[in-house]
């Protein structure tokens with residue numbers, strides 16, 4: 001099927017198949033309300049709804065990049081249509097377990113006059129033991145013929161905080177390459193576990209919260225990254241919003257600063273970065289090129305609504321504008 005956003009001349013690498021796991025997807029309802037104020041009556045200019053949630057977004061970016069991708073997780077049966085339409089349009093294999101009820105709505109208020117994005121995220125559908133058992137069986141089946149797993153987003157109610165920690169151990173034990181992008185107690189448990197993911201992509205606030213200490217100086221972030229590397233991670237990517245990202249491996253550290261662009265919505269910026277890093281891993285890129293590629297994905301994402309990459313020529317312009325410094 002033709003995908004209008006897919007970069008045209010890019011040839012994807014012919015390597016491993018990717019699974020993205022979204023335990024808590026969301027229908028993102030973006031409301032454009034320029035100049036809006038809290039505690040006041042505001043007028044909005046536009047509204048758009050997109051199938052989202054971190055792993056769904058990663059699947060969408062990777063599909064745009066031309067990689068085969070399977071999306072799994074728990075999806076409310078009552079409003080699954082926008083997700084199914086996205087998967088069909090982009091050729092994403094739909095391996096979501098359907099559960100009773102509606103997937104949560106995530107309200108995103110964007111203010112173009114101030115280039116600000118405000119998120120209101122609901123907690124999501126309570127996961128039943130039956131749904132979790134069905135998901136476990138699905139993941140076991142997917143592990144038969146997929147090599148990379150991206151675990152992304154919050155955990156819905158009734159899923160224990162060590163869910164990702166246990167899954168990372170299981171997947172890495174089976175020889176899979178695992179990326180994790182989560183927050184709060186789930187991130188804390190995963191970072192305290194004995195087996196760490198190959199790639200960890202927190203933002204600086206999420207990492208500070210999970211480690212229980214303020215990481216305000218670059219040296220604090222670097223020290224935290226090196227501790228995670230010494231405990232089994234291969235790449236720690238700490239994103240810092242408009243300031244860019246710090247990417248740390250055993251032998252190298254780079255700082256990537258994005259070019260200045262007109263921001264439409266920052267929703268999914270981190271997911272785009274994860275996607276760029278997964279694509280870079282599959283393409284065996286150097287850390288410098290990975291930083292450039294991942295940042296260009298993020299910048300491409302924040303210049304439009306929804307989790308879509310811009311055409312390749314635009315992506316290349318952003319990539320050329322990324323300032324990558326080896327530290």
Ligand SMILES: Nc1ncnc2c1ncn2[C@@H]1O[C@H](COP(=O)(O)OP(=O)(O)OP(=O)(O)O)[C@@H](O)[C@H]1O
Nearest residue numbers: 203239240241242244245258267268269270271298
């Ligand atoms: N306002 C911005 N201007 C330019 N680039 C940005 C901006 N916000 C984010 N980015 C780019 O996106 C990357 C990821 O952003 P960020 O650190 O906000 O991720 P995140 O907190 O995980 O985002 P989210 O949870 O919304 O997906 C940054 O490293 C940067 O390259």
Ligand SMILES: O=P(O)(O)OC[C@@]1(O)O[C@H](CO)[C@@H](O)[C@@H]1O
Nearest residue numbers: 026052053054106121153154268
């Ligand atoms: O509650 P979570 O899972 O942490 O975040 C959910 C969410 O904000 O993440 C995506 C952007 O990264 C959105 O599509 C979605 O609404």
